[in-house]
Amino acid sequence: MAAARITVFNTLTMQKEPLVPTREGKVGIYVCGPTVYSYVHIGNARTFTSFDVVVRYLRYRGLDVTYVRNYTDVDDKIIHAAHETGEDPIHLAARFVDAFREDARALHLLEPDVSPKVSDHIPDIIAIIGKLVAHGVAYESQGDVYFQVSRYPEYAKLSKRHLDELRAGERVQPGEQKREPLDFALWKAAKPGEPAWDSPWGRGRPGWHIECSAMSARYLGESFDVHGGGLDLIFPHHENEIAQSEAAFHKPFAQYWMHCGFLDLEGAKMSKSLGNVVRLRDALQRVDPEALRYFLLSTHYRNPLSFSDKSLADAEARLEYFYETLSKVDARIAGRDFGKGPLHGEPGRFRTEFEAAMDDDFNVPGGMAALSGLFAEMNELTDKPPVKDKALVGRTLQALREDVRRISSVLGVFEDAPEAWLLRRRDRAVRERGIDVGQVEALIGERNAARAAKDFARADQLRVQMKGLGVDIMDTAQGTTWKVTPA
RNA sequence: GGCGCCAUAGCCAAGUGGUAAGGCAAGGGUCUGCAAAACCCUCAUUCCCCGGUUCGAAUCCGGGUGGCGCCUCCA
Numbered sequence: 001m002a003a004a005r006i007t008v009f010n011t012l013t014m015q016k017e018p019l020v021p022t023r024e025g026k027v028g029i030y031v032c033g034p035t036v037y038s039y040v041h042i043g044n045a046r047t048f049t050s051f052d053v054v055v056r057y058l059r060y061r062g063l064d065v066t067y068v069r070n071y072t073d074v075d076d077k078i079i080h081a082a083h084e085t086g087e088d089p090i091h092l093a094a095r096f097v098d099a100f101r102e103d104a105r106a107l108h109l110l111e112p113d114v115s116p117k118v119s120d121h122i123p124d125i126i127a128i129i130g131k132l133v134a135h136g137v138a139y140e141s142q143g144d145v146y147f148q149v150s151r152y153p154e155y156a157k158l159s160k161r162h163l164d165e166l167r168a169g170e171r172v173q174p175g176e177q178k179r180e181p182l183d184f185a186l187w188k189a190a191k192p193g194e195p196a197w198d199s200p201w202g203r204g205r206p207g208w209h210i211e212c213s214a215m216s217a218r219y220l221g222e223s224f225d226v227h228g229g230g231l232d233l234i235f236p237h238h239e240n241e242i243a244q245s246e247a248a249f250h251k252p253f254a255q256y257w258m259h260c261g262f263l264d265l266e267g268a269k270m271s272k273s274l275g276n277v278v279r280l281r282d283a284l285q286r287v288d289p290e291a292l293r294y295f296l297l298s299t300h301y302r303n304p305l306s307f308s309d310k311s312l313a314d315a316e317a318r319l320e321y322f323y324e325t326l327s328k329v330d331a332r333i334a335g336r337d338f339g340k341g342p343l344h345g346e347p348g349r350f351r352t353e354f355e356a357a358m359d360d361d362f363n364v365p366g367g368m369a370a371l372s373g374l375f376a377e378m379n380e381l382t383d384k385p386p387v388k389d390k391a392l393v394g395r396t397l398q399a400l401r402e403d404v405r406r407i408s409s410v411l412g413v414f415e416d417a418p419e420a421w422l423l424r425r426r427d428r429a430v431r432e433r434g435i436d437v438g439q440v441e442a443l444i445g446e447r448n449a450a451r452a453a454k455d456f457a458r459a460d461q462l463r464v465q466m467k468g469l470g471v472d473i474m475d476t477a478q479g480t481t482w483k484v485t486p487a
Numbered sequence: 488g489g490c491g492c493c494a495u496a497g498c499c500a501a502g503u504g505g506u507a508a509g510g511c512a513a514g515g516g517u518c519u520g521c522a523a524a525a526c527c528c529u530c531a532u533u534c535c536c537c538g539g540u541u542c543g544a545a546u547c548c549g550g551g552u553g554g555c556g557c558c559u560c561c562a
Contacts, residue, residue, distance in 0.1 A: 014491095016503095032562075033562095035560095041562085043562050047562040048562075050562095076560080161490060161558075162489080162490085166489090166558070208560090231492090231556070231562075232557070232561055234557075235490095235557060235558065237561090259562090260562065261493095261556095262556070263562085264555085269555080298500075300501075302492090304493075304555070304556085306499090310498085314499070317511080318510070318511085321524095328524095357501085357508095365499095365501050365510095366500095366502080366509080368500090369500095369509035369510080370508095371509090372508095372509055372510065373509085376525095376526080379524095379525055380525085380527095382525080383518090383524090383525050383526065384517085384526055384527090451520080456520055456521065459520085459521080463522070472523060473522080474522080474523045476524085481523095483523090
């Protein structure tokens with residue numbers, strides 16, 4: 001069975017384990033989505049892109065995946081942000097949900113099967129809190145409800161901390177009515193001007209962690225397969241989710257915990273206090289969205305990734321190579337019938353290599369190596385075919401092109417029409433560099449006239465002139481084309 | 488202070504017991520009027536340092552050095 005071949009690094013055990021879904025052939029995955037108080041940053045984007053590929057690959061392997069990624073739209077930070085703009089918190093959150101959807105589309109993120117919001121699940125949340133109170137692991141205190149950590153002996157099994165050490169560093173916020181410092185809020189009594197709902201404990205709103213316990217249970221069941229998020233969510237968020245869910249339902253919560261590493265800014269942590277947060281939205285303006293996606297996937301999801309203009313430029317250059325190859329290959333094989341028959345070499349080996357890498361805890365960089373081999377093979381067959389049989393070459397190219405499509409569907413890159421992507425990229429560069437296209441075309445015309453007249457000195461002079469404008473020209477069988485010199 | 492992660496060529500980056508993937512850059516070549524692109528070749532006896540385990544370690548163990556993260560909101 002395909003799934004058994006896939007191995008996942010489980011934060012719970014700190015080991016790679018075979019992925020064995022609870023229900024044969026089906027995988028439920030819950031990823032902690034954005035708290036929508038602002039635009040998401042590129043670190044968020046990395047996490048969501050990583051899990052996007054996880055979901056795509058599980059489906060590629062034939063698993064029936066239910067992918068849930070929530071929006072936390074009721075939260076302290078949202079309330080603060082709304083106070084500053086004078087906006088209604090729920091309205092502000094809705095605005096940023098829309099913004100996120102736009103950014104996500106640009107990044108080619110799949111729409112999850114379910115994208116639940118906290119504000120739509122208050123009854124579910126109240127029901128779980130009610131269970132926890134009934135089980136004696138949570139208590140009401142002046143309109144707040146707290147989870148009593150000491151009543152859940154397995155607390156901190158995910159982050160592997162010791163309770164006494166945690167206690168040493170704990171502090172109680174003013175106004176909190178906890179029995180013990182480690183206890184955390186499940187429900188917060190309403191303050192004036194805050195979104196609030198009726199509950200058995202009075203009007204109030206959910207605490208931070210409970211929504212994920214409620215929404216995962218609703219859409220995936222009280223026990224499900226994979227739970228994901230950023231590294232920094234391990235403590236306390238995921239820890240608290242485990243405590244709440246397992247104490248409420250008396251069964252194991254998520255089987256596999258997957259955590260995505262950080263993205264930093266050339267070594268420096270991205271943080272609001274340093275003022276070096278890069279919004280996904282802004283990054284999307286600066287670089288081709290697909291290049292950004294390719295960059296985000298260029299390091300294994302658990303390793304740190306460093307964001308820089310150079311790495312972005314590298315990603316874009318690489319994408320250009322892929323698209324130029326595809327453009328060339330498509331021109332060769334599109335709409336042609338090369339008949340049936342044998343293929344040259346073993347074109348399927350690249351996809352096999354790709355799968356082997358991806359089976360191993362979603363090793364995307366390993367998979368990219370296979371992809372490099374695949375593209376080199378396509379280029380060779382197109383430009384310097386080692387065999388004369390054109391039908392054989394054509395069939396092989398078609399097979400390789402088909403494998404590119406399958407791999408693309410997993411990585412979510414180079415799915416565009418190659419010509420369209422190439423032109424879009426050039427147009428953007430033309431705008432950025434302020435290049436006069438009419439002038440370029442005139443110069444090309446002049447140069448071709450000089451070449452026809454064998455006036456190569458003049459032709460070379462024009463080439464140099466265009467180089468000075470930031471334009472590289474290429475003489476091909478289809479005529480002279482040009483592109484903008486990489487900055 | 489506690490817990491944990493990371494350290495691979497000029498740069499980016501896989502590899503977690505069997506003798507260093509891939510990419511960029513660089514050098515050489517094929518092709519080209521010249522170029523560009525593409526393709527081919529070259530490019531780490533060695534994986535931060537010191538010990539240990541082993542027939543065998545980049546991979547395991549111990550110690551050190553240097554980065555980083557979490558412990559408070561954070562993807």
